[in-house]
Amino acid sequence: MVRNEARRTALLDAAIDVLAEEGARGLTYRAIDAKAEVPAGTASNYFANRDELMSSVMTRVHDRLMPSDESVAQSLSLPRDRSLTVKFMHDIIKRADADKACYLAMMELRLEATRRPEIRAALTRTIAGNIEDNVAFNEDSKLPGDRMTVISLYFAMTGLIYERLTLPDVVAPMDLDELVEVMVDRAIG
Amino acid sequence: MVRNEARRTALLDAAIDVLAEEGARGLTYRAIDAKAEVPAGTASNYFANRDELMSSVMTRVHDRLMPSDESVAQSLSLPRDRSLTVKFMHDIIKRADADKACYLAMMELRLEATRRPEIRAALTRTIAGNIEDNVAFNEDSKLPGDRMTVISLYFAMTGLIYERLTLPDVVAPMDLDELVEVMVDRAIG
DNA sequence: TCTTAACCACGACAACTGTAGTACTATGAC
DNA sequence: GTCATAGTACTACAGTTGTCGTGGTTAAGA
Numbered sequence: 011m012v013r014n015e016a017r018r019t020a021l022l023d024a025a026i027d028v029l030a031e032e033g034a035r036g037l038t039y040r041a042i043d044a045k046a047e048v049p050a051g052t053a054s055n056y057f058a059n060r061d062e063l064m065s066s067v068m069t070r071v072h073d074r075l076m077p078s079d080e081s082v083a084q085s086l087s088l089p090r091d092r093s094l095t096v097k098f099m100h101d102i103i104k105r106a107d108a109d110k111a112c113y114l115a116m117m118e119l120r121l122e123a124t125r126r127p128e129i130r131a132a133l134t135r136t137i138a139g140n141i142e143d144n145v146a147f148n149e150d151s152k153l154p155g156d157r158m159t160v161i162s163l164y165f166a167m168t169g170l171i172y173e174r175l176t177l178p179d180v181v182a183p184m185d186l187d188e189l190v191e192v193m194v195d196r197a198i199g
Numbered sequence: 200m201v202r203n204e205a206r207r208t209a210l211l212d213a214a215i216d217v218l219a220e221e222g223a224r225g226l227t228y229r230a231i232d233a234k235a236e237v238p239a240g241t242a243s244n245y246f247a248n249r250d251e252l253m254s255s256v257m258t259r260v261h262d263r264l265m266p267s268d269e270s271v272a273q274s275l276s277l278p279r280d281r282s283l284t285v286k287f288m289h290d291i292i293k294r295a296d297a298d299k300a301c302y303l304a305m306m307e308l309r310l311e312a313t314r315r316p317e318i319r320a321a322l323t324r325t326i327a328g329n330i331e332d333n334v335a336f337n338e339d340s341k342l343p344g345d346r347m348t349v350i351s352l353y354f355a356m357t358g359l360i361y362e363r364l365t366l367p368d369v370v371a372p373m374d375l376d377e378l379v380e381v382m383v384d385r386a387i388g
Numbered sequence: 389t390c391t392t393a394a395c396c397a398c399g400a401c402a403a404c405t406g407t408a409g410t411a412c413t414a415t416g417a418c
Numbered sequence: 419g420t421c422a423t424a425g426t427a428c429t430a431c432a433g434t435t436g437t438c439g440t441g442g443t444t445a446a447g448a
Contacts, residue, residue, distance in 0.1 A: 033313075050429095054406080114310070124303060404435070406433090407432095
């Protein structure tokens with residue numbers, strides 16, 4: 011198996027775009043090659059089979075979705091009150107808007123996880139860890155609200171982003187700022 | 200195009216199972232025929248092409264997910280307080296558990312909606328209508344909470360069900376009763 | 389009984405897919 | 419120069435897929 015990391019990453023990013031644009035159904039070796047603008051057959055030099063490809067894409071999605079440490083640090087210089095939590099939520103939404111392809115690819119992978127235990131296990135670890143990190147972060151940073159605040163906000167944000175990405179016109183008529191504000195306010199209790 | 204309604208519905212139900220079990224990728228004419236235990240080629244007598252098939256599946260999913268009027272009426276004989284809202288939420292979760300295939304098929308269709316305007320339009324109408332119905336229902340029935348209660352609960356429930364169906368082990372360690380109770384309580388404010 | 393139309397089973401076919409294999413190229417060590 | 423090696427380009431092939439056509443079956447009315 012070939013190991014030119016730059017090229018491999020380019021192929022994975024192309025795969026993410028293909029997943030977002032054409033779904034799991036369209037994710038073929040040839041589609042990846044075309045998207046990455048490399049000669050046909052290249053992708054099959056990098057991924058032994060479709061399963062390995064899928065797992066590799068998942069790892070890549072995970073890497074791309076990590077928030078930058080600096081932006082978190084910057085936010086933490088602000089006063090630790092409700093409005094900071096609101097800001098964090100808006101940051102998440104902004105990130106989802108800025109990298110739709112990555113989130114859509116993740117959704118495809120989630121459905122794939124329903125039938126593929128290895129992907130499910132990896133995704134479960136990632137997501138469960140993420141939730142616990144958020145709970146700990148909220149507590150350590152002395153942000154308002156308890157464990158349940160973080161968890162219920164997590165689900166609400168998941169639902170909101172899911173809806174915005176798949177059926178934008180359902181959310182469009184709503185006042186997003188008001189919605190986030192109310193959600194945070196009530197989740198804190 | 201053939202129009203034996205019973206057979207057509209059986210094929211659509213088979214298609215929903217295929218979608219849930221193998222994803223959009225596995226949804227082929229032959230897979231539907233096999234699942235419905237009809238001779239190969241039958242499905243192609245009923246659906247001119249894959250697009251028409253997809254749209255028909257969506258309509259069928261919609262029909263199957265409607266809650267029964269009697270169960271709603273029965274619940275409405277109870278006192279209109281927070282615990283009734285909690286009960287409604289548990290009903291939704293129960294329905295999702297009982298008909299996983301339908302919800303999973305819906306998720307596949309949602310991703311498909313990302314790229315197919317007709318499906319997106321139809322789904323948007325369904326979902327947006329559903330939210331407005333819930334808001335109106337909550338108000339008319341004098342259930343506690345305002346419009347924002349219903350909307351933020353909708354997103355939280357969407358996220359919760361999405362998580363439970365795709366990554367059950369993320370939610371498993373949580374106390375579901377407590378979670379729903381807190382979510383409702385705080386959403387009402 | 390004959391007609392007609394709806395319904396169904398089945399096969400054909402071209403297009404596409406995953407996968408494996410092979411040959412070409414560039415680079416650097418010796 | 420030559421060799422080894424990793425990376426790359428390209429092709430072959432068998433299996434699967436969407437779609438279309440064709441001919442058989444059924445049932446109901448004339």
